[in-house]
Amino acid sequence: MRVLIAEDEPYLADAVRDGLRLEAIAADVVADGEAALEALAVNSYDVVVLDRDLPGTSGDDVARRIVADGLPCRILMLTAADRLEQKVRGFELGADDYLTKPFAMRELVVRLRALGRRPVDATPPVLEFAGLRLDPFRREVYRDGRYVGLTRKQFAVLQVLLTARGGVVSAESLLERAWDENADPFTNAVRITISALRKRLGDPWLIHTVPGTGYRVGGPGPESQPAPAGTATGPR
Template sequence: MRVLVADDERLLADTVAEGLRRFSMAVDVCYDGDGALERVGVNRYDVAVLDRDMPGHTGDEVCRSITDSGAGTRVLLLTAAAGIRDRVEGLGLGADDYLTKPFAFAELVARVQALGRRSAPALPPVLARHGVVLDVARHVATRDGHPLNLSPKEFAVLHVLMRAGGRVVSAEELLEQAWDEFADPFTNAVRVTVMTLRKKLGQPAVIHTVPKAGYRIGGPE
């Protein structure tokens, strides 16, 4: 899952981003509305976490831009205003959820995960294919009932492949969805991560390489 975090409170934004990365999310960070608009214009995000009161373009304006674009990005608005009128106003802009500051980080994670599952087509909280079970909310992966000790990046790659439902996923798509904006497009990180993931999944092989196309988990059903 790829997430944008935009908040002019730099410490808060960086802390939230780092925390979400521990749950295998690829997170880009910016500190004002102008940067947020620039990023949503060039990147495809599953979820955008936006502070309503950013300088420059406000979170409200960024939210409206995302909604008008039809990109399908889910929006979680953050604000210090806790009144019902403020929440209604925020949701009226097209936001999918609303969270007031201060908030519990566990709740933020749960809300971001829930919004990610509401992508089109909607996905269940637990994905299962070919003996592999991925519980995204609990951040747990198993194969044939045995736990898998995956790194955050391995978990993220497996999540992308499981979401694809047997469709071939290119290395470029994996890089876009499982790494943040600072990833080197010429790196061999995808190949190396897939290789280590294969070893941890064991035999028989679950992830298959499709020459000159990418990777798929199992086969088309």
């Protein structure tokens, strides 16, 4: 494992680096946000241990850049900001883990190892695709800047579809990921929820049926416009 430590307190940064090296974890140290971005541009890291209060480019801005650039590394925020709203904001920015100062070195090591076991194909903290913006932390959805109020189940289904970024998601997969284990595998709940979700999102339809396969978001489709008035249709 290779770790980047972005920390402006020299004593703490050196202590963390030395402690990680004793655990056979390679660690580089930078003291500000610009240096962190430069190191990330030229080296491949498994985890970034990121102080939020870095001088110059803040740790929050570094986290935003990591997410925006799609860098294959995890973010562990290591900071004195310990209030609940500060922690929530850190996760909203893209943190995978959050550890407050003071901390035990052993805890930092086990958290880093846990992060290193996770797959690197991460989902961004806010999903944006096909004119839709879904924020799972605030449970908000916008279409072309317009707020769309959804039920909990509609929100869950849309989140699964947006994570696929235009890929086809089967009804079975939606049922597994948006319903609990008590869901009837023969239920038509997915079809009904998709139909209601299309109406909530408005015209033209963004969720399309791929016959015999499932559903996808984005691109033209045979259901992109509602049926003419007077035409009898059921949820598809």
